[in-house]
Structures are given as structure tokens and as C-alpha cells.
């Protein structure tokens with residue numbers, strides 16, 4: 075589904091991503107771990123097309139997408155849940171959700187814009203809050219809204235940047251369960267940046283990043299204590 079080869083990215087003269095190779099197969103959940111500032115968000119932004127690399131190839135669904143604009147990548151099925159959620163505070167929950175339809179391009183319904191029932195099955199709390207302002211929701215509810223908004227665009231590959239950051243433990247489990255159900259019910263692939271070990275273990279495979287390079291990878295059922303201590307904060 076996603077195959078990144080030899081990716082190098084610079085902010086000005088700062089070499090941020092170094093020869094990154096990473097693969098996410100169809101229907102697979104892959105987790106990217108690493109300490110603050112190692113380049114995880116930068117890698118996600120390269121995948122969605124907000125940043126462009128100096129070297130390397132990003133293959134998505136069998137074709138190189140380096141030259142695609144960000145909106146073309148979204149229409150091709152790459153969904154993104156940004157760190158910090160980026161809910162629009164002065165729009166209602168429903169309006170925030172409908173923004174997600176933009177990723178469908180001309181496949182978006184012209185007239186009757188509705189929220190699919192699957193969204194409410196995954197995130198029941200949103201159903202009761204459709205007319206509330208996005209800014210009035212708790213952090214956990216906003217995170218659920220941010221994931222739901224990305225799903226409105228029917229992605230084939232969903233990128234999640236630290237979805238449990240700053241979220242209370244009971245909601246973390248709700249978010250974990252929702253992500254697992256999304257994969258089970260839709261068969262999409264997920265690339266997750268995450269710090270919570272419990273959530274990391276839900277993934278099939280992990281990549282560990284240090285100073286912009288991938289320094290370890292493997293199946294998550296073989297995550298060693300050394301890897302956990304070196305690359306996870308919690």
C-alpha cells in the first residue's frame with residue numbers, strides 16, 4: 075500500500091530525514107516510534123505532500139506519488155489525523171465532519187450531505203454532539219472527531235499522529251478500540267505515530283526512528299524491553 079525508499083528531507087540545511095525505508099501493507103497497522111523531535115511528524119507530512127523530500131521515492135498503491143499535490147494525495151485515499159487534532163473551534167461537530175468530504179473530490183455528494191452510520195458506531199459520543207461547537211468538546215472528544223473527519227474522506231491509508239497525546243486513559247482505550255475496528259471493518263491500512271506501549275502493541279509491525287533514520291524494526295509481538303525503553307516515553 076505504501077512503500078517509502080531512500081527518503082531524505084531537509085529543512086533548509088538541516089538534514090531531518092535520513093535514508094528512510096518504510097512499508098505498510100494493505101490492511102496492516104504499522105507503528106512509528108521514537109523520541110520527541112526525531113522526525114516522525116516530518117515523515118507523515120512528506121507522505122501527505124505538505125513537505126517534499128530532496129531524495130527518495132514514495133510509492134502509494136503501486137505508483138510513485140512524489141509529484142502529486144497534497145489534495146491529489148487526499149483524493150487518492152491518504153487520510154491524515156494531525157498531531158493536536160486541528161478541529162475548527164467555531165464550526166459545529168457536524169460541520170467539522172463534513173469538511174472531511176473534501177477529500178472525496180468530485181465523488182463528494184453534491185446535495186444531501188450526511189454522516190454515515192459507521193462514524194457513530196465507532197464514536198457514539200459524536201452523535202449526541204452534532205450541533206455543539208468543535209471548540210467546546212473535551213480533548214478526547216476532539217480526537218475522536220478528528221479521526222472521524224478523516225474517515226469521512228474514505229481513506230485507504232490512514233496516518234495518525236500521536237492520537238493519544240494529552241488524552242485521559244479511559245478515552246485512550248476508546249480510541250485504540252476504534253482504530254482496531256476501523257481496520258477490521260474497512261480493511262484500510264494505518265500508519266500510527268504513538269508513545270503508549272499498549273497502543274503500540276496493537277500494531278502488527280513497528281519502526282523505530284532516531285535522528286531521522288530508521289534504526290530498528292520488527293513485529294510488535296517481539297518488542298524487546300530495550301526497544302521499549304529506548305524509543306517510548308511511556
Ligand SMILES: Nc1ncnc2c1ncn2[C@@H]1O[C@H](COP(=O)(O)OP(=O)(O)OP(=O)(O)O)[C@@H](O)[C@H]1O
Nearest residue numbers: 085088090108109110111112113114115116117157
Ligand atoms: N518548520 C520547521 N523548520 C525547521 N525545523 C523544523 C521545523 N519543524 C520541525 N523542525 C525540526 O525537525 C525535527 C523533527 O521534527 P518532527 O516534528 O518531525 O519530530 P517528531 O519526531 O514528530 O517529534 P514530536 O513527537 O515532538 O512531534 C526537529 O528537530 C524539529 O526541531
